[in-house]
Amino acid sequence: MIAWKRWNMSVGAAWLAVVTMVAVACGGSTNNTPTTTLTRSGTITVWHGYEGTYLDSKKAIYDAYTKLYPGVTINFVHKPNLTDAVTAAAGAGQGPDIVAWVDDQIGKWVKLEAIKPMDQFVSPDYMNSQYTKAAVDAATFEGKIYGIPEAVEAITILYNKKLVTSGQLPKTTDDLVNFAKSYGQSHPGNYGVVWNPEDAYFQAPWIYGAGGFYVKADGTVGLNTAGTKAGFNYVASFKSAMPTQVDYGIADTLFKEGKAAMIINGPWSVADYAKAGVDYGFATLPTVKSTNKPASPFVGVKTLMLGAYSTNPALAVDVMKFFSNQQNQTSMVLQTREIPANKLALADPKVQAIPDIAGFGAQVKNGVPLPNTPFMSALWDPVAKALAAVWTGKQSVDDALRDAQTAADQNVAQLK
Amino acid sequence: MYRVRAVTTLTYMLPMIVGVGLISLYPILYNVFISVTNQNLYHFRRYSFIGLTNYQNLLKTFNADFFIVLARTFAFVAICIPLFLALGMLTALALNHPAIRFKAFWRVALIVPWAVPSYITALVWKFFFNGQFGTLNQLYRLVAGPNAGLPWLTDPNWAFGSIVLANLWMSYPFFMVVILGALQSIPSELYDAAAVDGASAWPKFWRITMPLLRPAILPATVLSAILTFNTLNTAYLITAGGPFISAAKPGATEFVMVYAFREAFQLFNFGYIAAFAVVIFMMLFGVTLGSLRFSGLVREEVR
Numbered sequence A: 001m002i003a004w005k006r007w008n009m010s011v012g013a014a015w016l017a018v019v020t021m022v023a024v025a026c027g028g029s030t031n032n033t034p035t036t037t038l039t040r041s042g043t044i045t046v047w048h049g050y051e052g053t054y055l056d057s058k059k060a061i062y063d064a065y066t067k068l069y070p071g072v073t074i075n076f077v078h079k080p081n082l083t084d085a086v087t088a089a090a091g092a093g094q095g096p097d098i099v100a101w102v103d104d105q106i107g108k109w110v111k112l113e114a115i116k117p118m119d120q121f122v123s124p125d126y127m128n129s130q131y132t133k134a135a136v137d138a139a140t141f142e143g144k145i146y147g148i149p150e151a152v153e154a155i156t157i158l159y160n161k162k163l164v165t166s167g168q169l170p171k172t173t174d175d176l177v178n179f180a181k182s183y184g185q186s187h188p189g190n191y192g193v194v195w196n197p198e199d200a201y202f203q204a205p206w207i208y209g210a211g212g213f214y215v216k217a218d219g220t221v222g223l224n225t226a227g228t229k230a231g232f233n234y235v236a237s238f239k240s241a242m243p244t245q246v247d248y249g250i251a252d253t254l255f256k257e258g259k260a261a262m263i264i265n266g267p268w269s270v271a272d273y274a275k276a277g278v279d280y281g282f283a284t285l286p287t288v289k290s291t292n293k294p295a296s297p298f299v300g301v302k303t304l305m306l307g308a309y310s311t312n313p314a315l316a317v318d319v320m321k322f323f324s325n326q327q328n329q330t331s332m333v334l335q336t337r338e339i340p341a342n343k344l345a346l347a348d349p350k351v352q353a354i355p356d357i358a359g360f361g362a363q364v365k366n367g368v369p370l371p372n373t374p375f376m377s378a379l380w381d382p383v384a385k386a387l388a389a390v391w392t393g394k395q396s397v398d399d400a401l402r403d404a405q406t407a408a409d410q411n412v413a414q415l416k
Numbered sequence B: 001m002y003r004v005r006a007v008t009t010l011t012y013m014l015p016m017i018v019g020v021g022l023i024s025l026y027p028i029l030y031n032v033f034i035s036v037t038n039q040n041l042y043h044f045r046r047y048s049f050i051g052l053t054n055y056q057n058l059l060k061t062f063n064a065d066f067f068i069v070l071a072r073t074f075a076f077v078a079i080c081i082p083l084f085l086a087l088g089m090l091t092a093l094a095l096n097h098p099a100i101r102f103k104a105f106w107r108v109a110l111i112v113p114w115a116v117p118s119y120i121t122a123l124v125w126k127f128f129f130n131g132q133f134g135t136l137n138q139l140y141r142l143v144a145g146p147n148a149g150l151p152w153l154t155d156p157n158w159a160f161g162s163i164v165l166a167n168l169w170m171s172y173p174f175f176m177v178v179i180l181g182a183l184q185s186i187p188s189e190l191y192d193a194a195a196v197d198g199a200s201a202w203p204k205f206w207r208i209t210m211p212l213l214r215p216a217i218l219p220a221t222v223l224s225a226i227l228t229f230n231t232l233n234t235a236y237l238i239t240a241g242g243p244f245i246s247a248a249k250p251g252a253t254e255f256v257m258v259y260a261f262r263e264a265f266q267l268f269n270f271g272y273i274a275a276f277a278v279v280i281f282m283m284l285f286g287v288t289l290g291s292l293r294f295s296g297l298v299r300e301e302v303r
Helices: A002-026 A052-068 A082-091 A103-111 A124-130 A133-139 A173-186 A200-209 A226-236 A248-256 A267-275 A313-323 A326-336 A343-347 A355-364 A374-378 A380-391 A397-415 B006-034 B053-096 B103-115 B118-129 B135-144 B156-184 B188-196 B201-229 B233-238 B256-265 B270-295
Strands: A042-048 A072-078 A098-102 A147-153 A156-160 A191-194 A260-265 A280-283 A298-306
Touching: A042 A082, A042 A313, A052 A072, A052 A313, A052 A326, A072 A313, A082 A098, A082 A103, A098 A103, A098 A313, A103 A133, A103 A147, A103 A298, A103 A374, A124 A133, A133 A147, A133 A298, A147 A267, A147 A313, A147 A326, A147 A355, A156 A267, A156 A355, A173 A191, A191 A248, A200 A226, A200 A298, A200 A380, A226 A380, A226 A397, A248 A260, A248 A267, A267 A280, A267 A355, A280 A355, A298 A313, A326 A343, A374 A380, A374 A397, A380 A397, B006 B270, B053 B103, B053 B156, B053 B201, B053 B256, B053 B270, B103 B156, B118 B135, B118 B156, B118 B233, B156 B201, B156 B233, B188 B201, B201 B270, B233 B256, B256 B270
Parallel strands: A042 A072, A042 A098, A191 A260
Antiparallel strands: A098 A298, A147 A298, A156 A260, A156 A280
């Protein structure tokens, strides 16, 4: 009897121990007092998704910083699923000092408290003196600065110089679809132009160029609108001129193998095309016939953001500024061929002489900022589903966009 | 009688209690807790208690898409499991047959689908199924003419069948291994005795093999049914839940876990999807308990 009672108590104690451990494990929100004065010593962790040639040239800048200030150690960590990792870490009240990613996540990460504002360490004047306006806007959310912009990217037309002459390049959206159809007829099994027609990001040029939009910062969804419908109809007009099932990988392969004369793709792809031996040229996306405005791709800005749990934000921001200064950006883009967000680097004649930078740079001027509102996360899925339903012929454009509007409105309402 | 001191018992059990507590119980309890809060993208760190609202919303959505997702997932399990069993049984019987030569080779060859990481397998199948460039349609064109093509992933019913096929390929080796193990433990004397009594192959299979395989097959079936119910990789990587016939309806292969993944990690409705998970958990728990009781496998433990 006594033994039983004692056992019972011990079990109770064990449970108490378990519960306490759990409580300690989940209640780990420590109060970090930020260091405002800059002492160049300590450890800075950077999470990034750089690969290939990008990786080496970016790491070189961080190495230069630690060489200059030996008291600083920089952990340069490659995260294969960076957006998920940042979200998961924020849930646990953790994260790196610097997140290197694209600005479209800023709104979401601010709401998830994964990143924090850095107005304390960097002034708007400094931002405007160093970076292009589009890049400064991209790094700003609800009036606060959340990052230092690095490079700008947008999609444009890349063409295979062996298959297309510069005289054949499309000036209007009608030219492009006619070229695609006639090229397919004269070259069976080959395609005039390819891209992923079921992805929201890749259709933005046609939708925004036709006056449509996905979502505004206040949560207004613009799917069931005349402009967006016009954009969808234009995409659907390529059905007879593209493979029935074409995703990013297939489009990419077709262009590499010379089976597609043009592709719509971004700066990240060109190194591979050069490696595959494709002699490529650049053409800006054509003018949208109905509105007489240029097709407007999303312009994304690679940005170094300040992690919400950084214990040494002053040092982290100092590293970011060093990374994004004129000298380092100039030498970096000469290797990576990215368009620098640093306008002093962009103006450098050596930089301007790179064909990729001139090509994508011309396209960026026609672009619209990639929405950094967190409501955008409510749109990707319905837009992709509607595009799929239209592309496979399951729904008319009107029906698809009516349903997508309903679904997106519902998603936005859930977020509010 | 030898008595063990309670403290001793407890000391031995403590690592297990802590392990189970941290690994199994804590996430489940945490999930239940999240399901009664409004945690989402806008209320991530500062969420508040909202009672059973998420469950109410879930029931409301039952009309729209949750019922469809659930019914499709059950249909998927109901179609997959008999196929796994049949193919697993056939391959196991073949491997166990004395007339088969190079057994070691066949055993390895048949187990390969199980050994390859499932996401690689899924991506390979995705390529096989592609309408224009996929291997299956290339072969089909040899027979049916240059412009023919089967809508492997573009038609909702075909896509459902394609996922079943890919899943069958990945999952039957598990049944094969389980059944083969059980087959080899059946004493050959039973078959010899049956042969003396003049039994042919068919009665031998039904009267000896099947009853003796039952204890091995049943738990494997329950386990596999739950894993199939929770399919994410195969469906998400091959079709991403599609093909979609509308943005307002779930896709033809948007099974429970695909739906949950979208809601949780693309739309960040953590509270809502936690409630969803609790409902699914209760259902699976009930089904598992029921089937184990029914089969009599845990009778001792249950008593």
